[in-house]
Amino acid sequence: MRPNTPWQKLVDALTSMKLTLACLGLMMALTVICTLAQVPLGTHAAVDRTIRTFLVWWQPEGSSLNIPVFPGGGLIGALLFINLALGQFMKLEWSRRKIGLWIAHLGLAFLFLGEFSTAFFQVESHMPIEIGQTRDYTEDYRQMELAVVEKTDAQHDSATAIPESMLKGSSEISHPSLPFKLRVKHYYENAALSMRSPSDPPSEATAGVGADLVVHPEPPVSGEDQQNTIAALVSASALDGRDLGSLWLSNALGAPQGFIIEGRDFALSLRPRRYYLPFSLTLKEFHHDKYAGTDIPKNFSSLVHLSEPGRGEDRDALISMNNPLRYGGKAFYQASFGKNDTLSVFQVIQNPGWLIPYLSCILVSLGMLIHFGMKLAGALGGSK
Amino acid sequence: MKRSYSILAASFVAGLLIAAGPLFSRGPKSEFDVRGFAQLPLLEGGRIKPMDSFARNSLLLIRAQQTLPVDKHRITATQWLMDSMFRPEAADTYKAFVIDDPDVLGVLGLERGKERRFAYWQLEAKRDEIRGQAERAHMVDSNRRSRFQSSVANLDSRLELYERIKNSIMVSGTDDPVGEFESFTKLVPSALKAMHTPAQATAADKKAMKSLTEMLDRYRFLASIAAFKPLPPRAGEKAEDWTNIGEGVMSPAGGGDPHPGLSAYTRMAQAYKKSDPAAFNDALHAFKLWLARERPEAFSSARSEEVFNRAQPFVSGMTLYVMALLAVFIWWAARRSEAQSVSMGLLGAAVLVHTLGLGARIILQGRPPVTNLYSSAVFVGWVAALLGLFAERFHKKGFAAAGGALVGFCSLLVAHHLSSSGDTMEMMRAVLDSNFWLATHVITITIGYGGTFLAGALAIAWIVRLHLVKKHDAETSKALVGLTYGIIAFSLFFSFVGTVLGGIWADQSWGRFWGWDPKENGALLIVLWNAAILHARWIGVIRERGIMVMAVLGSVVTSLSWFGVNMLGVGLHSYGFMDKAFWWLVAFASAHFLIVGLALLPPRFWSADKN
Numbered sequence: 001m002r003p004n005t006p007w008q009k010l011v012d013a014l015t016s017m018k019l020t021l022a023c024l025g026l027m028m029a030l031t032v033i034c035t036l037a038q039v040p041l042g043t044h045a046a047v048d049r050t051i052r053t054f055l056v057w058w059q060p061e062g063s064s065l066n067i068p069v070f071p072g073g074g075l076i077g078a079l080l081f082i083n084l085a086l087g088q089f090m091k092l093e094w095s096r097r098k099i100g101l102w103i104a105h106l107g108l109a110f111l112f113l114g115e116f117s118t119a120f121f122q123v124e125s126h127m128p129i130e131i132g133q134t135r136d137y138t139e140d141y142r143q144m145e146l147a148v149v150e151k152t153d154a155q156h157d158s159a160t161a162i163p164e165s166m167l168k169g170s171s172e173i174s175h176p177s178l179p180f181k182l183r184v185k186h187y188y189e190n191a192a193l194s195m196r197s198p199s200d201p202p203s204e205a206t207a208g209v210g211a212d213l214v215v216h217p218e219p220p221v222s223g224e225d226q227q228n229t230i231a232a233l234v235s236a237s238a239l240d241g242r243d244l245g246s247l248w249l250s251n252a253l254g255a256p257q258g259f260i261i262e263g264r265d266f267a268l269s270l271r272p273r274r275y276y277l278p279f280s281l282t283l284k285e286f287h288h289d290k291y292a293g294t295d296i297p298k299n300f301s302s303l304v305h306l307s308e309p310g311r312g313e314d315r316d317a318l319i320s321m322n323n324p325l326r327y328g329g330k331a332f333y334q335a336s337f338g339k340n341d342t343l344s345v346f347q348v349i350q351n352p353g354w355l356i357p358y359l360s361c362i363l364v365s366l367g368m369l370i371h372f373g374m375k376l377a378g379a380l381g382g383s384k
Numbered sequence: 385m386k387r388s389y390s391i392l393a394a395s396f397v398a399g400l401l402i403a404a405g406p407l408f409s410r411g412p413k414s415e416f417d418v419r420g421f422a423q424l425p426l427l428e429g430g431r432i433k434p435m436d437s438f439a440r441n442s443l444l445l446i447r448a449q450q451t452l453p454v455d456k457h458r459i460t461a462t463q464w465l466m467d468s469m470f471r472p473e474a475a476d477t478y479k480a481f482v483i484d485d486p487d488v489l490g491v492l493g494l495e496r497g498k499e500r501r502f503a504y505w506q507l508e509a510k511r512d513e514i515r516g517q518a519e520r521a522h523m524v525d526s527n528r529r530s531r532f533q534s535s536v537a538n539l540d541s542r543l544e545l546y547e548r549i550k551n552s553i554m555v556s557g558t559d560d561p562v563g564e565f566e567s568f569t570k571l572v573p574s575a576l577k578a579m580h581t582p583a584q585a586t587a588a589d590k591k592a593m594k595s596l597t598e599m600l601d602r603y604r605f606l607a608s609i610a611a612f613k614p615l616p617p618r619a620g621e622k623a624e625d626w627t628n629i630g631e632g633v634m635s636p637a638g639g640g641d642p643h644p645g646l647s648a649y650t651r652m653a654q655a656y657k658k659s660d661p662a663a664f665n666d667a668l669h670a671f672k673l674w675l676a677r678e679r680p681e682a683f684s685s686a687r688s689e690e691v692f693n694r695a696q697p698f699v700s701g702m703t704l705y706v707m708a709l710l711a712v713f714i715w716w717a718a719r720r721s722e723a724q725s726v727s728m729g730l731l732g733a734a735v736l737v738h739t740l741g742l743g744a745r746i747i748l749q750g751r752p753p754v755t756n757l758y759s760s761a762v763f764v765g766w767v768a769a770l771l772g773l774f775a776e777r778f779h780k781k782g783f784a785a786a787g788g789a790l791v792g793f794c795s796l797l798v799a800h801h802l803s804s805s806g807d808t809m810e811m812m813r814a815v816l817d818s819n820f821w822l823a824t825h826v827i828t829i830t831i832g833y834g835g836t837f838l839a840g841a842l843a844i845a846w847i848v849r850l851h852l853v854k855k856h857d858a859e860t861s862k863a864l865v866g867l868t869y870g871i872i873a874f875s876l877f878f879s880f881v882g883t884v885l886g887g888i889w890a891d892q893s894w895g896r897f898w899g900w901d902p903k904e905n906g907a908l909l910i911v912l913w914n915a916a917i918l919h920a921r922w923i924g925v926i927r928e929r930g931i932m933v934m935a936v937l938g939s940v941v942t943s944l945s946w947f948g949v950n951m952l953g954v955g956l957h958s959y960g961f962m963d964k965a966f967w968w969l970v971a972f973a974s975a976h977f978l979i980v981g982l983a984l985l986p987p988r989f990w991s992a993d994k995n
Contacts (some may be wrong), residue, residue, distance in 0.1 A: 364881075368877045
C-alpha cells in the first residue's frame, strides 16, 4: 500500500500535519523575533531581515561571518503553503461535512499568495507636493540614484538616472547619451558632512561644494524617523581620458553640481529614486482639520487635479485619511504634510495583488462560519 | 423548579438594585449646589463634557484617584475643582500630589519613606527647580528617559495642570472677581475714547486706559493659561467656538454685551470664596436656565454624562461579578441548587449592568464601543461574561458562569486602572476616525480576545478541579473540554476575521495590507496559537489535558499582544500605569505558567483518582 520510496517519504513529510504544527510554532517564534527586533531596528529593517527573507542571518559583533540562525518568513511561508496545498488535496476528504474547511483553507492559500505578491511585486514610493505644484513622478527615499541632467537646452532638460546598485561597485559607468565616463571612488551608506577647517587634510573632491567639505563615514541607521546621509565621491573623465574633476555627491547637498564638456552643460546630483508616471497630479488645496480648541488632528485631505491627456482624464480627486486615490495601478494615500500646511505628502503604492486579501478574508470567514456553524448546530441539537 | 426561578428572579432584581444604588445617593454634604455645578458643560480635549468629567480626569491625572481625603472626610473631584479654582489658598494645602520616586524627593529636599503625598504649598518653593529639571528631561526622547527624568517630567505636568486649573475662572487669588469684571466692562468705553482720540480724552479717560491696560494683562494671562473653555457659543456663533473666561471678557472690548456666562462664573467664584451658598446657587441656576434655553444639546449631554459618571456601572458590575462568583463557589461547596439560582441571577444582573454601561458610553460618545485601550478592556470582559452565560446553557455545572464572571471582573478591574490615564472618551486621532472600521475590525478582534480569555479561564477551572475533586468525573471533564474547544474555535474565527479586517483597514488608509508592525503581529500570534490548538487536537498530538494547557497559555499570548505590544511602543521605563502594568503582566503570565505546571504534574499528584 505504501511504497517506501524516497519520493513518497518526501511527500509524506510535506503533507504531514506535524509539519503544519511545526510551521505554526516557527511562525509564532518568528513573529515574536520580528516584533522585538523592531525596537532597535525600526519596522522596515526588521521586516526585511526576518520576514521578507528565506533565512534570518546573524552577524556576531566585529565579525564578517554571517550565520543563518532561523528560517525566515519566506521559507516558513513557502513550507506552510506547500503543506497546505498538498495536504488539502491529498488528505482531506471531499464531503459535504468538510466543505467549510475546504473553503477556509482555500482562502488561506490566497492569503499566502497575496503576501508573496506583496513581497515580490509591491513598489512603495512617496510624492511630496506643494499647493499649486504639478508632479508626474514619485520618489523612493530608501533608494538613491545618480541623476545626470543636461541643461544645455534651456527649454528641455534631458536626464539620465544611474541606479544605486551601480554606484556601489567600483567599475566605470558609461552611458551612450553621455560624452564622459564616471567612476565612483567612495560610496558611504551614511556619512557626516562638515565644513573643512584649515587643519583638516585636503578634500578628495576637486570641484563643487565638496572641495570645502570633510566627509566622515558613519554606521548606517534604520530607525523609523532616521535617514541616512549617503555620500559618494564621483570622478568624471572625458572619453579621451582627460580628467574632468571629482565631486562629492550626497542627498544632503541640495544644489546639483556639474561641469561643461564640449559646450554641453551637465549637472550631477544624488537624489531619491524617481518613478515617472504617465499622468500628473496638481495639488489644489490641502486641509488639516483639528478638534475644537485642541491640536488633535481630526482629518487631513488634499484636493488634487488628475490629468492624463493620452487617456482623456482631466478631473479633480479628493484624497483624505482612509480614502486613497486609486489610478493607473497605483494608490495615493494621504501620508504626511508640512511647510505650514502648504505641503502634502502622499504615499504611493503599486501592488498588483492588492485585491487578493479581500477575497481571502471573505473565503476564510465564510468557510469557518460554515464549519463551526455546522458543529455548533450539532452541539445545540445534541443538548436538547 | 418554580422555586428556583423565583430565587433567580429575586437575586437578579437584587443585583440591579445594588447597581442602581449610587444613582440615588444624596451627593456631597454641602450648602452649595455641587452637583448642579458638576453638570455644567465645558469644552476641553476637543469634546464637550461636564465639569464633573473634567474634575475627575484631572484629579485622576494628579492623584490617580477620583476623590481626595481632606480633614478626615473625602471630597469629590468637583469639590476639589471648585476649591482649586475659587479658594486656591485652601486647595494648596490638600495633599493631592503623590511622589514615589526617591530621586525626585531628593531634589525637593524631602525625606523619603515617611510621606508620599504632598500639598502644593510644600512643592511651591522648589517649583522652578522642578520646571528646570523637566525641561531637561523633555530634551531626551521619551523612550530613553531615566526613571528620574520620567517622573520629574510627570510631576511637572501634574503641577502645571493644577496651576492652569487654578487660573481658569479668575486669576488665582483675586479678591473681588465680580468687581474687577464689572469695572473692566465699565471702563472699556472711556478707555477706547482715550485710545482713538487722545486729544479729546480727559484725565479720567487716561486713567481709565491705564487701569484697563493692567486688567487686560491679567485677562490675557487668564485667556492663555485656562485649562478649559466653559462659555458656549451664543446664538449666531459657530458651534465649536467655545471660549474661556479670559477670551470671553476681552471679546466685547470692541463693543457688544458680555457673555452671560461671565457674570455667572465670576459671581459663583465670589460667592464660593465668601462662603455665600445662596448667592452661589442663584448665579448657578440662572446660568443653567440660560444654557437650557440657548445650548440645550450641550447642556443635556453634559448632564447625562454626569449621571453616567455617578452611576459608575462598571464599578457596580465588578461588585456583581464577584458576588456571582462567590455564589458559584457556595453552590459547588454546599451543592445547594438555591445557590445555583442566585449565581445565575447575579451574573445576569452583572451582564445587564455591564451592557447598559457600554450602551451609555456608545450614546454619549457617538462611537462604537471600543475606541481605546480602556474601552477594549471593558468590552473584552463583556464578551467573556456574555459568552460564559450562553455557554452555561450547554453544561449547567457553573464552570462557564464562573469563567465568565472571573474574566468579566478582571477585565473591568484592568479597565478601572487604565482609566487613570485621563479622559476615557477622548477624541479619535485622524487615522482612527472611522466608525465603520471601529465597528468592524476593532469589535471582532476584541471579541476574539474575550473568547480566548474565557477559554483560558475554563481551562484553569478544569485544572484546579483536577487537583481538588476527590472523585474523577469523566463526563464533566469531557463536557468542559468540549466547551473550551468550542470557545477556542469561536475565538479563532473572530480573531482571524478581526486581524484580516485590520489588514484591509490598513490597506485602505496606508496602502499596505500587512506591515508586520507590533500590533498586527500581536493579533497574528493569537490567530496562530488558536489555529495550532485546533490542528494539534485534530491529529491527536494533544488530548484533553493538552487542550487545556494550551488554552491557559492562550490567555498569556492574548495578554501579551493586548498590552505587551503597547509597552514596546511607549518603552518599558515610561512612568505611570504602563510601568506598573509591566509587572502586573509578568505576574499574570507567571501565575498562568504555574497553573500549566500544575496541569503537567503526572497523574499520581492529582487528587481525582483515575478509575
